[in-house]
Structure formats: structure tokens, C-alpha cells
Amino acid sequence: MDGLNTVLEYLTSVPAWYLATSVDGQPHVRPFSFAQIQDGKLWFVTARTKDVWQELLQNQRFEATSWWPGHGWLILRGRAGLDDQAALDMREAGWKHLERLGEHYEGAGDPTLVFFSVEEPEAFICNHDEWVPIEL
Helix, strand or coil, X not given: CCHHHHHHHHHHCCCCEXXXXXXXXXXXXXXXXCCXXXXXXXXXXXXXXXXXXXXXXXXXXXXXXXXXXXXXEEEEEEEEECCCCCCHHHHHHHHHXXXXXXXXXXXXXXXXXXXXXXXXXXXXXXXXXCEEEECC
């Protein structure tokens, strides 16, 4: 399995994973649960009305982590690519995913929804003894 698919598997094999942003030196962490690969990049979805989007506009650097029981945990670092280039099928999947979580939008084309890519990714699989880099 290639590195990007390994990262995707860690993010999608658990109910939620956590994404951290930092603005003005204050870290902010929140749960996320949608990830998909398009054009050789990992993509996430959020809404333009959420604090996380406003924070990413100020500082694109983020870190995400996911603990997959029995497999260790993932640390993913990167920069948010803010140029939303989500294909229609990914927009549909992201919209449906958020709807299942109880969020409500006017469909996959709702301009409130925004997809961001992971640029300059670094990823590690960790356990209590070591961090193993994933080649991305």
C-alpha cells in the first residue's frame, strides 16, 4: 500500500480524528472525519462559516492525528491548499458525510462547503517507542 493510501486508511478506519490549527500562538483542536484522495492529494471538507476555515485562512499550517487501536497512531503535518478543486463526486461524498453528522447544507454545490488539500505533507506512524516516517 502506498503512503497516501496508508494515511487515508488511518483517517477513515476510526470514527473521528483530530485536526489542529494555530493562530496567534493558541492551538485549536477539533474532530474531523472526512478524508478522500483526488489527483494524488489528500482532501478534507469543512464549511466557510466554521472557525477552522477562518484559522486556516490566517495560518495554513496544521497537524492531524488519528489513533487506530492495534495499529498505533498517525501524525500528519502539512499546509492547507485553500484552492478548492474538489471534483463533483468528492463534493457529493463530503456533503453526504456532513449531513450524516447532522450538519445541513443545500447540496454538494452549496458554496458554504469548502474542500482543502494537504500540501507539503509529512506523516508518521507512531507507537510508544518510535515514529516511522511514511513516504508520501
